[in-house]
Amino acid sequence: MYENEIRTWLKDSRTKAVQLLQKLVQEPSRRGQEGSAQAIVVEKCRQLGLEIDLWEIGDEQLRNHPHFYCDRKDFKGNPNLVAIKRGTGSGKSIILNGHIDVVPEGDHSAWQDEPYSGRLMDGKVFGRGTTDMKGGNVSLLLAIEAIVESGIQLKGDVIFQSVIEEESGGAGTLAAVMRGYKADGAIIPEPTNMKLFPLQQGSMWFRLIVTGKSAHGGTRYEGVSAIDKAVVVMKEIKQLEQVRNEPLRHSLYKNVPIPVPINIGSLTSGNWPSSVPDTAVLEGRFGIAPTETMEEAQMSLIQLIEAMNERDEWFKEKPIILEWFGARWLPGSLETNHPLMKTIGTYYEKVRGKEPVVEASPWATDGGYLSTVGSTPVVVFGPGETKLAHDANEYIEVDKMMQAAEIIALTIIDWCEAEQN
Amino acid sequence: MYENEIRTWLKDSRTKAVQLLQKLVQEPSRRGQEGSAQAIVVEKCRQLGLEIDLWEIGDEQLRNHPHFYCDRKDFKGNPNLVAIKRGTGSGKSIILNGHIDVVPEGDHSAWQDEPYSGRLMDGKVFGRGTTDMKGGNVSLLLAIEAIVESGIQLKGDVIFQSVIEEESGGAGTLAAVMRGYKADGAIIPEPTNMKLFPLQQGSMWFRLIVTGKSAHGGTRYEGVSAIDKAVVVMKEIKQLEQVRNEPLRHSLYKNVPIPVPINIGSLTSGNWPSSVPDTAVLEGRFGIAPTETMEEAQMSLIQLIEAMNERDEWFKEKPIILEWFGARWLPGSLETNHPLMKTIGTYYEKVRGKEPVVEASPWATDGGYLSTVGSTPVVVFGPGETKLAHDANEYIEVDKMMQAAEIIALTIIDWCEAEQN
Numbered sequence: 040m041y042e043n044e045i046r047t048w049l050k051d052s053r054t055k056a057v058q059l060l061q062k063l064v065q066e067p068s069r070r071g072q073e074g075s076a077q078a079i080v081v082e083k084c085r086q087l088g089l090e091i092d093l094w095e096i097g098d099e100q101l102r103n104h105p106h107f108y109c110d111r112k113d114f115k116g117n118p119n120l121v122a123i124k125r126g127t128g129s130g131k132s133i134i135l136n137g138h139i140d141v142v143p144e145g146d147h148s149a150w151q152d153e154p155y156s157g158r159l160m161d162g163k164v165f166g167r168g169t170t171d172m173k174g175g176n177v178s179l180l181l182a183i184e185a186i187v188e189s190g191i192q193l194k195g196d197v198i199f200q201s202v203i204e205e206e207s208g209g210a211g212t213l214a215a216v217m218r219g220y221k222a223d224g225a226i227i228p229e230p231t232n233m234k235l236f237p238l239q240q241g242s243m244w245f246r247l248i249v250t251g252k253s254a255h256g257g258t259r260y261e262g263v264s265a266i267d268k269a270v271v272v273m274k275e276i277k278q279l280e281q282v283r284n285e286p287l288r289h290s291l292y293k294n295v296p297i298p299v300p301i302n303i304g305s306l307t308s309g310n311w312p313s314s315v316p317d318t319a320v321l322e323g324r325f326g327i328a329p330t331e332t333m334e335e336a337q338m339s340l341i342q343l344i345e346a347m348n349e350r351d352e353w354f355k356e357k358p359i360i361l362e363w364f365g366a367r368w369l370p371g372s373l374e375t376n377h378p379l380m381k382t383i384g385t386y387y388e389k390v391r392g393k394e395p396v397v398e399a400s401p402w403a404t405d406g407g408y409l410s411t412v413g414s415t416p417v418v419v420f421g422p423g424e425t426k427l428a429h430d431a432n433e434y435i436e437v438d439k440m441m442q443a444a445e446i447i448a449l450t451i452i453d454w455c456e457a458e459q460n
Numbered sequence: 461m462y463e464n465e466i467r468t469w470l471k472d473s474r475t476k477a478v479q480l481l482q483k484l485v486q487e488p489s490r491r492g493q494e495g496s497a498q499a500i501v502v503e504k505c506r507q508l509g510l511e512i513d514l515w516e517i518g519d520e521q522l523r524n525h526p527h528f529y530c531d532r533k534d535f536k537g538n539p540n541l542v543a544i545k546r547g548t549g550s551g552k553s554i555i556l557n558g559h560i561d562v563v564p565e566g567d568h569s570a571w572q573d574e575p576y577s578g579r580l581m582d583g584k585v586f587g588r589g590t591t592d593m594k595g596g597n598v599s600l601l602l603a604i605e606a607i608v609e610s611g612i613q614l615k616g617d618v619i620f621q622s623v624i625e626e627e628s629g630g631a632g633t634l635a636a637v638m639r640g641y642k643a644d645g646a647i648i649p650e651p652t653n654m655k656l657f658p659l660q661q662g663s664m665w666f667r668l669i670v671t672g673k674s675a676h677g678g679t680r681y682e683g684v685s686a687i688d689k690a691v692v693v694m695k696e697i698k699q700l701e702q703v704r705n706e707p708l709r710h711s712l713y714k715n716v717p718i719p720v721p722i723n724i725g726s727l728t729s730g731n732w733p734s735s736v737p738d739t740a741v742l743e744g745r746f747g748i749a750p751t752e753t754m755e756e757a758q759m760s761l762i763q764l765i766e767a768m769n770e771r772d773e774w775f776k777e778k779p780i781i782l783e784w785f786g787a788r789w790l791p792g793s794l795e796t797n798h799p800l801m802k803t804i805g806t807y808y809e810k811v812r813g814k815e816p817v818v819e820a821s822p823w824a825t826d827g828g829y830l831s832t833v834g835s836t837p838v839v840v841f842g843p844g845e846t847k848l849a850h851d852a853n854e855y856i857e858v859d860k861m862m863q864a865a866e867i868i869a870l871t872i873i874d875w876c877e878a879e880q881n
Contacts, residue, residue, distance in 0.1 A: 142732055145674050146739045171676070206734070240678060244733040253566050253851045255592070256723030256745040257661060257823030261847035266727050270691050302677030304733035306687050306740075309726030311563055312665040312786070313627070313745040313823075314850045316726060318567045324677035324734040365733070402678030402734075426682035429735045430674045 041457065042389070044189040045448045049181060049441055056181055056444075057164060057437055059083065061157035063139075063173040064166040073117040073139050073203045076173075080139065080201045083180055084122035087187050089199065092121040096203070096214035104217065106412060108367040109210040119211050120201040121220055124183060130194025130456040134225035134415055135183070135447070136212060136405055137176035138205030141168035142429050149431035163434040170423030174435035175228025176201060178422055181444035182451060195455030198222055205405050208244075208366030212405035216413035224379040224454060225415045226447060229404050230423025233391070233439055237380055238291055238399035239406045239419055240299055241327030241370030243363055245340060246320060247272060249308075250357035253317035262315030263353060266308045269319035272347065272359060276301050276323075279343050287328055291375075291399040298399065299326030301340075322364075329372040329399060337363065369407025373416050379454070383418055386449040390442055401425065420446075462878065463810070465610040466869045470602060470862055477602055477865075478585060478858055480504065482578035484560075484594040485587040494538040494560050494624045497594075501560065501622045504601055505543035508608050510620065513542040517624070517635035525638065527833060529664075529788035530631040540632050541622040542641055545604060551615025551877040555646035555836055556604070556868070557633060557826055558597035559626030562589035563850050570852035584855040591844030595856035596649025597622060599843055602865035603872060616876030619643055626826050629665075629787030633826035637834035645800040645875060646836045647868060650825050651844025654812070654860055658801055659712055659820035660827045660840055661720055662748030662791030664784055666761060667741060668693060670729075671778040674738035683736030684774060687729045690740035693768065693780060697722050697744075700764050708749055712796075712820040719820065720747030722761075743785075750793040750820060758784065790828025794837050800875070804839055807870040811863055822846065841867075 049056075059079075068076035084091055097114040101107055120139075126132070144154035144167045152158055157166045164174070179199060186193070198220055202211030229236075249269045254262025280301040287298040302324040309316025327336040341361060348358040373380065375397055387395040406417035422439035470477075480500075489497035505512055518535040522528055541560075547553070565575035565588045573579055578587045585595070600620060607614070619641055623632030650657075670690045675683025701722040708719040724744040730737030748757040762782060769779040794801065796818055808816040827838035843860035 142735060145731070145735065146671075149671075149674065149738055242678065242734070250567075250570075253570065254847065255823055255850040256725060257663065257721060257747060257821070258847055258849070259721045259723045260717040262851065264724065266694070266724055270694070273687070273691070296681040300678060300680045302680045302734065302736060303685065303687055303730075304677060304735050305730030305737060307728050309724075309743075310566070311850070312725035312743045313663070313723065314563060314566070314725050315723060317570055317852065319727075322730075322733045326678060400678070402676055426675065426679055428679070429676040429732070430683065431738065 041189060041191055041452055042449060045185045045445060048185045048188050049445055052181065053437065053441060056177055056441065057159055060164050060169065060174055060177045064157035064164065064168050065155055067155045068139050068141055068168065069143055070140055070207055071117065077118060077120060077139050077201060081120055084199065087184055089122035089124050093118045096211060101214050101217055104213060106369065107210060107213060108208045109204060110365045111207065117203055119203055119214055121215055122199045124197040126193045126195040126455055127458055128194060131224065131454050132196040132198060132222040133451055133454050134198045134200060134220065134222040134409065135179040136200040136202065136225055136227045136409065137172055137179055138211065138405065139201050140203050140206050142206050145431060151432055162437050164437060165432065165434040167433055169435040170230045170433050171428035172229050172421060172423055174423050174440045175230065175421035178228050178440050178443040178447055182448035185444065185448045186451060191452060192458040193455040194458060197451055197455060202405065209368055209405045209408050212408045213412060216408055221413045222415050225409050225417045227404050227406050227417060227419045228421030228443060229419050230425050230428050231419055231421050232425045233422060233443065234396040234398050235380065235383060236398055236400040236419035237373040237375050238329040239371040239404050240329065240400050240402055241333065241368050241407055242403040243325045243327065243333065243337065243367045244322065244365045245325050246322050246362040246364050248360040249319040251315065251317045254315040256313040256315060259315050265316045265319035268353065269306060269308060269321055273303055275343060275347060279339060283339060291397065294398060295401055299328050301325055327370050329370045333367065368403030369411045370403065371406040371410045371417055373418060377416055379416050379418050382453050383420060383446065383450050386446045390446050462610060462612055462873055463870060466606045466866060469606045469609050470866055473602065474858065474862060477598055477862065478580055481585050481590065481595055481598045485578035485585065485589050486576055488576045489560050489562050489589065490564055491561055491628055492538065497560050498539060498541060498622060502541055505620065508605055510543035510545050514539045517632060522635050522638055525634060527790065528631060528634060529629045530625060531786045532628065538624055540624055540635055542636055543620045545618040547614045547616040547876055548879055549615060552644040552875050553617040553619060554872055554875050555619045555621060555641065555643040555830065556600040557621040557623065557646055557648045557830065558593055558600055559632065559826065560622050561624050561627050563627050566852060572853055583858050585858060586853065586855040588854055590856040591651045591854050592849035593650050593842060593844055595844050595861045596651065596842035599649050599861050599864040599868055603869035606865065606869045607872060612873060613879040614876040615879060618872055618876060623826065630789055630826045630829050633829045634833065637829055642834045643836050646830050646838045648825050648827050648838060648840045649842030649864060650840050651846050651849050652840055652842050653846045654843060654864065655817040655819050656801060656804060657819055657821040657840035658794040658796050659750040660792040660825050661750065661821050661823055662754065662789050662828055663824040664746045664748065664754065664758065664788045665743065665786045666746050667743050667783040667785050669781040670740040672736065672738045675736040677734040677736060680736050686737045686740035689774065690727060690729060690742060694724055696764060696768060700760060704760060712818065715819060716822055720749050722746055748791050750791045754788065789824030790832045791824065792827040792831045792838055794839060798837055800837050800839050803874050804841060804867065804871050807867045811867050
């Protein structure tokens with residue numbers, strides 16, 4: 040039931056859907072600049088007749104939460120949004136969660152086009168945030184609009200969330216959970232490339248400070264290059280990554296080359312071409328398996344660094360310093376036979392004519408907060424290209440965005456239960 | 461003759477000498493902030509009755525010189541100084557050249573004391589610039605003062621130079637040469653640890669831009685880490701360094717572990733812990749042998765990078781970019797049996813009771829400009845500790861500073877010839 044209405048409405052709305060995505064992409068909602076993109080979402084929700092809860096996060100209660108890992112000082116002007124299509128009662132509720140923040144666009148010269156162009160070409164919309172995850176957010180808004188425009192009344196609440204801070208640790212979703220938003224299920228349309236991810240990797244940011252010994256570059260043999268020592272550290276970290284991933288090469292991770300990677304995101308060392316650099320700072324992301332705790336994961340890196348500081352003659356004298364800073368994302372997991380998985384799976388098959396691929400996510404999502412802190416079962420499923428997230432020339436296929444909208448709309452109608460007219 | 465007068469005057473002036481050095485060190489004369497330290501030198505020269513030529517460098521003529529390699533926009537408020545003790549005529553002239561600029565102090569935590577303390581402890585003065593090369597500059601000023609105070613009149617001119625910009629390529633000395641200051645010989649008291657350096661290594665700064673491919677850290681296998689690719693480049697550069705140094709393991713370089721090093725001074729890559737870095741920028745110093753031209757030296761790095769860009773599948777697609785930027789220092793060389801070498805050698809033996817060690821310098825000096833552009837024979841000889849240059853906890857031994865002053869004073873008297881009273 041309603042399948043034809045939904046499909047027809049979506050087919051007719053493709054052009055408007057692309058325009059909405061383009062408008063969202065053209066607002067570069069990097070951290071601290073989410074406000075203008077968020078305003079577009081708020082106006083859309085208002086047009087849909089949703090109850091709007093728009094607030095600036097960052098109160099004392101949030102900051103004191105044991106899972107608040109955020110280093111951002113100021114949230115002013117960049118609010119969180121929850122918009123609710125209230126049900127008539129007695130149905131199951133659902134959270135539809137997407138983040139509005141995007142990561143920096145990186146080196147502009149790697150982009151074939153302006154990074155925030157939103158250009159439509161060959162059925163794809165290009166730009167930072169298309170795949171991660173404004174395209175997914177548009178799928179959510181389309182799903183709700185399709186239901187509203189089809190005149191379908193639901194029993195359960197549909198709780199749409201457009202949150203800030205996902206890319207920096209999820210303080211936006213944590214704030215929403217703490218504001219009381221929980222549900223019987225949640226869908227997060229992060230870029231899964233149309234796969235279903237019941238398991239999500241967690242992650243933490245770490246910093247390593249490696250000390251060398253300065254000297255004039257002409258007598259570099261009198262110094263110890265902090266860059267050279269950082270290379271040694273990075274080599275050991277690659278080995279740790281291998282050891283940590285060995286036990287995960289099974290089941291839901293079987294198609295993932297490195298299930299829980301350790302990524303070195305930046306290396307900064309030295310400030311004078313003619314001097315041997317005396318300090319190197321490495322910052323990175325430490326992947327956490329859905330099967331382990333944050334503390335177990337941390338311990339494996341702590342032990343590696345301690346071992347290096349004991350074994351290496353130089354590090355014995357100048358120990359490597361390990362810090363955990365900034366963002367952390369809790370891992371999440373849901374049984375693969377959970378009713379929400381089944382419901383999405385059913386409509387996936389109807390819309391796409393094949394069984395969905397079920398995998399574990401290569402990255403953390405806000406699902407960790409929804410499930411761990413908010414006790415809400417989470418499936419991550421979205422139209423974006425996994426491999427394009429955070430990359431230059433990021434794009435999303437419009438077809439997939441529309442199909443995801445259809446699958447999600449039908450899932451909502453089933454999950455929240457339509458009132459019979 | 462005059463040996464006793466000079467020795468006695470210096471012995472009595474030790475405390476004042478240390479105080480002058482401390483005052484100089486306490487003015488952090490990093491690039492662009494040389495003015496206040498220079499002011500102390502100017503006042504000292506005025507007290508010594510020298511002819512003072514104080515000017516701001518940077519005119520069109522200088523900027524158009526084929527060996528002007530400076531990226532500094534503004535020299536305002538930080539003048540060059542030449543101060544002359546005019547001879548009575550017919551004697552040989554001598555340039556005494558020292559630079560007033562110091563390199564940045566680096567990581568403060570590596571210093572046991574405040575980097576610009578000038579603290580005297582166990583016969584050493586500590587602080588950035590003590591060894592490189594304000595201690596040497598004090599030796600020059602002491603030598604001149606000893607001669608003046610001993611009432612010695614010379615036939616040849618003594619041309620004292622306190623220049624800026626040595627650490628960034630030598631534009632200060634080039635400006636002095638272009639202003640007409642040439643002589644029959646020159647002494648530069650860079651930190652040779654009391655050795656004589658008739659040969660000086662040249663050097664050039666280079667920048668390598670290495671491109672990777674960005675991706676989300678959770679799927680880092682979809683990207684190519686610019687840091688990983690930079691590590692590959694650094695490894696090849698170490699091999700090139702080995703190849704370049706093999707033919708130099710002889711004669712004056714026999715005690716130098718790496719005669720002409722290639723130093724990687726900085727590596728900057730990435731700006732987000734959860735992203736694979738897409739660009740890495742390496743900056744470094746390329747040592748040039750006294751036996752080769754700048755162009756020959758450049759060619760060896762150019763060829764390496766071209767070969768990597770052809771051989772490596774990734775670099776074929778995203779070539780490494782090589783740039784030569786900022787500072788360059790010309791190499792310099794003088795015959796080991798040049799009269800100036802012999803004269804310094806003679807007084808070295810008298811003062812220190814042993815033969816001087818003659819070596820090739822591990823770094824470039826302003827001697828390249830004096831000899832190549834100014835046709836002035838140069839010996840580099842100074843009291844600083846070679847290995848402490850640019851390092852934390854830099855110091856100079858006061859004994860060596862005083863001995864260098866004595867050797868230089870006697871060399872000047874001999875070289876420029878004292879008028880008989």
